[in-house]
Amino acid sequence: MELDTYRYLQQKEELWKFVRLHPEWYRYLTREPARVAELEVMAKQYYGKTLPQRMERVQQNMQMIQLLMQMAGSWND
Numbered sequence: 052m053e054l055d056t057y058r059y060l061q062q063k064e065e066l067w068k069f070v071r072l073h074p075e076w077y078r079y080l081t082r083e084p085a086r087v088a089e090l091e092v093m094a095k096q097y098y099g100k101t102l103p104q105r106m107e108r109v110q111q112n113m114q115m116i117q118l119l120m121q122m123a124g125s126w127n128d
Contacts, residue, residue, distance in 0.1 A: 052077060056084045069094040 060067045070076045079086050
């Protein structure tokens with residue numbers, strides 16, 4: 052792996068952990084260092100940081116709050 056690519060990964064803790072969990076990326080980056088952008092996309096998907104994943108979590112949290120509010124309202128009746 053090129054030294055620049057290696058240093059870049061070390062600076063980005065999540066990317067570094069992702070590569071450690073998925074060692075095939077060592078091989079990919081050694082052969083084609085330009086695949087770092089692809090690695091970043093894959094890591095975002097893995098860690099649930101894409102916009103659709105984040106929106107889904109917000110929606111789930113809102114549903115949970117609504118359920119709790121309904122339960123709290125039914126106790127007062």
